[in-house]
Amino acid sequence: MKIKSKLHGNFSRLPQPDTHPETISLEELSQTIKTIAVKHHCRHLQQVYNHFGLDFLPQTTVRELFALETSLFNLPPSSYPLSSPCWYRYQFQIQETNDILDLSPDDPQLPSWKPQQTTQEGYYQITLEDNKTADLPPKIIQYLRRSAIAQWEKLSPSQQLASIYMSLQTGKPCLETHHLQLWLNLEEVSSLVKASIKIIQNQQDIYSVATPIRELVLQYLPPSSRNIPQTLSPQPREDVRQTDFLIGRRKHRQEIEKLISNADQFLLISSYIIEDETITNLICEKATQLPQGVWILTDLREEVIDSIDTQTETDSSSYEESNRRKKTCLRQLLNHNVSIRSGKFHLKTYISEKEAYLGSCNLTGGSLDFNLEAGIFTCHPPLHQNLIDLFQQFWETRSKDQVIPLKQGDGFYLHSLSSQTTKITSDHFLTPQQYEEDLMRQLQKQNDSITIYTRRFSPSPQLAGLLRYSQPNIFVNEVWRDRIRNFPQHTIPHLHAKVTILGNRVAYLGGVNFTFSSESNAFVDLMYKTTSLAEINSIRQQLRRK
Structure with missing residues (x-):
């Protein structure tokens, strides 16, 4: 505990005529x-x-x-009469308690005195720290501590939590008035406030702790900075197919809007870019209704932040309209207390308690209305729960920043998080690196007919060597027409789907381009893998009807 207190009272100077301090010529x-x-x-x-x-x-x-x-120092007596020096002792009397402090003549807090003045009203500041011995009477020390604690205990638990948490982060006082500054450490606050701060510092699941602690943390944390409940689970509908594929143009908007609209408990959303205002409005509407909340992963790169943050005035003219939509959507989501985290998220997945989507479709007008996209909708419990678990894992371990709205204005700031790379274990969903490794194993087994749909095509040297023997059918976006060497390819306007089919043995569908490097493999993304012949044929048939 550290206390700085400005005490109100009276300074006194008392003559000491019999005092004769030692002098030297x-x-x-x-x-x-x-x-x-x-x-x-x-x-x-x-x-x-x-x-x-x-x-x-x-x-x-x-x-x-x-x-x-030295003889020159012997000056003649002055012709003016000199008064005898007068020596004083100084005191300060605390008005509230009448306790008296003895002060030294060189105390810098002593006021200036007129010739005949003996008392002055004023303030005297005392600093009291536990780890330093204060040269004060015990009675005054007790008074200072009691007064400071009494002021602290006037605060509600939520005010104490906010104050002590800010103080621990910044070093500023946890309580400050006109006459008092108080610093406390974590061991000096109530057990309720102490436990709540540890929950916040360790980013623990607030839904797994005792009710009083959870309620206090929820009062302090803005909804946009809370963690995902660990109790999310599927509640699939019985009137829909458990797994269905959607491949084509102008098909995804209706189905994704339906998934969002039908949610009754929660929404987990990951989109590399979010700039569709219609779907954003729908998400904001659901954020006010869903008891378990809305949680969003996206990629707020520096160039995107520069154009979204209200503190930045300049926009790139070539992306002005796109950035306007991003800015509008992000502000809307934050204003509706949607929790948003940023990282290297290239993942496109939309999950409610009723069904889940994984694919290539971003929440942009291009993806929803023009591009050729491919995705899987599932309410099959193992796949559905697996996607929920993976989203939570990415949220907790791969997020780099929490987006926190400013209390005033439309701006925000990024609160850095400690991200870490964790191993993903799933039979059906593969990360970019796992996708590449699985392709290598499959291509080494036997020579199949290979079909690849991808926006960009840039295989690693090892994959390229295996593909040359298979004469794959490669479909790429038209903007990549002249960038592929050593492989014949077909171009499709606005191709954004990511699908790879190896004969009748295995198919992959999701958000990962057929481009593999240490940089691209660092993105957080997933591909769905299936060895079901029925599913492979369903994917192949929809591609033929594209």
Whole structure:
């Protein structure tokens, strides 16, 4: 505990006529300094000047002082009558308790005094720290501590939580009034506030702790910075197919809007870019209704933040309209207390308690209305739960920043999080690196007919070597027409789907382009893998009808 208190009271100076402090003549002072200087081989004037406390005088004065004969210091008596010196002792009386503090004559808090003045009203500041011995009467120390704690206990638990958490982060007082500043450490607050702060610091699941702690944390944390409940689970509908594929143009908007609209408990949303205002409005509407909340993963790169943050005035003219939509959507989501985290998320997945989608479709007008996209909708419990678990894992371990709205205005700031790479274990959903490794294993087994749909095509050297023997059918976006070497390819306007089919053995569908490098593999993304012949044929048939 540390206390800074400004005490109101009265300063006093009390004459002490019988006090005769020890004096020394100028001659004696000069001779003493010379003697000590010679003894310690301090023969230079500059050394004497610095080491004997004479630096309050001009150097020329000190030089003349030591050059004069001591007899010159014997000055004749003054022709003016001199009054006898008067010595004082000083005190401060605390108004509230009448306790008296004795002060030294050189105390910097002493006021200036007029000739006949003996008392003055004012304030005296005292600093009290546990790890330092205060030169104060025990009674005053107890009074300061009791007063500070009494002020602290006037705060509600939620006010105490906010104050102590801010103090621990910034070093500022956890309580500050006109006359008091108080610092507390975590061990000095109530057990309820202490437990709540540890939940926040460790980013624990608030839904797994005792009710009083959870309620206090929920009062403090803005909804946009809370963690996902660990109790999310599928509640699939019985009137729909458990797994269905959707491949084509202008098909995804209706189905994704339906998934969002039908949610009754929660929404987990990951989109590399979010700029469709219609779907954003729908998400905001659901955010006010869903008891378990809406949670969003996206990629707020620096260039995107520069154009979204209200503190930045310049926009890139070529992306002005796109950035306007991103700005509008992000502000809307934050204003509706949607929790948003940023990282290297290229993942496109939309999950409610009723069904889940994984594919290539972003929440942009291009993806929803123009591009050729491919995805899987599932309410099959194992797949559905697997996607929920993976989303939670990415949220907790791969997020780099929590997006926190400013309390005033439309801006936000990014609160850095400690991200880590964790191993993904799933039979059906593969990360970019797992997708590449699985392709290598499959291609080494046997020579199949290979069909690849991808926006970009840039295989690793090892994959390229295996593909050359298979003469794959490669379909790429038209903008990549002239960038592929050593492989024949077909171009499709606005192709954004990511699908790979190896004969009748295995198919992959999701958000990962057929481009593999250490940089691209670092993105958070998933591909659905199936060895079901029925599913492979369903994917192949829809591609033929594209």
